Amino acid sequence: MTDTTHGIRIRPGSLADAPAILDMLDSAVAWMNERGNTEQWGTTPYSQKPGGVARVERYTTENAPYIAELDGAPVGALVLGSGPDPKVPIASVGEPERYVRLLVSDRRHAGLGIGAALLAHAAEETRRAGVELLRVDCWAGGGGELVAFYERNGFTPTDRFLSGSWPGQVLARRVG
Numbered sequence: 001m002t003d004t005t006h007g008i009r010i011r012p013g014s015l016a017d018a019p020a021i022l023d024m025l026d027s028a029v030a031w032m033n034e035r036g037n038t039e040q041w042g043t044t045p046y047s048q049k050p051g052g053v054a055r056v057e058r059y060t061t062e063n064a065p066y067i068a069e070l071d072g073a074p075v076g077a078l079v080l081g082s083g084p085d086p087k088v089p090i091a092s093v094g095e096p097e098r099y100v101r102l103l104v105s106d107r108r109h110a111g112l113g114i115g116a117a118l119l120a121h122a123a124e125e126t127r128r129a130g131v132e133l134l135r136v137d138c139w140a141g142g143g144g145e146l147v148a149f150y151e152r153n154g155f156t157p158t159d160r161f162l163s164g165s166w167p168g169q170v171l172a173r174r175v176g
Contacts, residue, residue, distance in 0.1 A: 008114060010121045013065030013077065018056045020067070020074040022047040024104045025056070031107040039166070040139040040146075063101055066121055068114050076105035076114035080122055089161050090137060090170055098126040100136035119153045123175045132176030137161070140169035147171070 013021075025046035033043055046052045059065060059079040068076030079102035084090040100122055105114040126134045138146045140160060147157060147169050155171035162168065 007070060008075070008112065008117050009069045010066050010078075010117060011069065013060055013067040013079075015057060015060045017065060017067050017074065017077065018053070018060050021056050021060070021065075021077045021102075021104065022053065024074070024077060024106050025052075027107055028104055037142060039141050059102055064125065066118060066125075068105070068118055070109060070112070070114075074106070075109045075112075076103075076118050078103050078118040078122055080125060084135070084137060084170075088137065088163055088168070090168075091159060093133060093135070095133055096131045097133040097135055098122065098129065098131050100134070103136070115149065116153055119150075123154070123173065127175045132174055134173045134175050135170060137168050137170045140167040 025041075029041050029043070029045055032038070032040055042049075046056075062081075064080040066078045066080070067074050068078075078100065081099045081101040083092060083097060083099050085101065100119070103115055103118060105118075123134055126132075134155075135158075136150060136155060138150060140147055150171045151157070153173075155173045157169055158172050159170045160168065161170065
């Protein structure tokens, strides 16, 4: 358990956390749509997308999930993998890495640093594993706010990619 600012605690996640993660993803889609962003994650709630539930269940069983809690309730989730999703056109690197496969926070608790706390935890877990490279990819559309968020959290943009018409940005952070 990691204690962070604002009383946020981070713990390992499990399959039992899949419903809470899906709720956060669904509310994130609604939050983005309310602000006119329909391109990043579309307009269909994540839990209703084909394969959405199965993907979150795989994240919690085949990768390393972490849950941020506030007063015992889940308010954020991070999933670490050993590399990018193989279905996404991202080049592999010639060294061990940890890869942020999912980062989501409950928008009702925006501004508390939940995402930053989870990314700091990802860096610590990467370091603890003896790995020096932590990477993430994100939507590069809109005004670039998401890329800027990762830059504020110690990441440097590397490669851009397209997944269909979806513009993506890979970012890297050295933690060794």
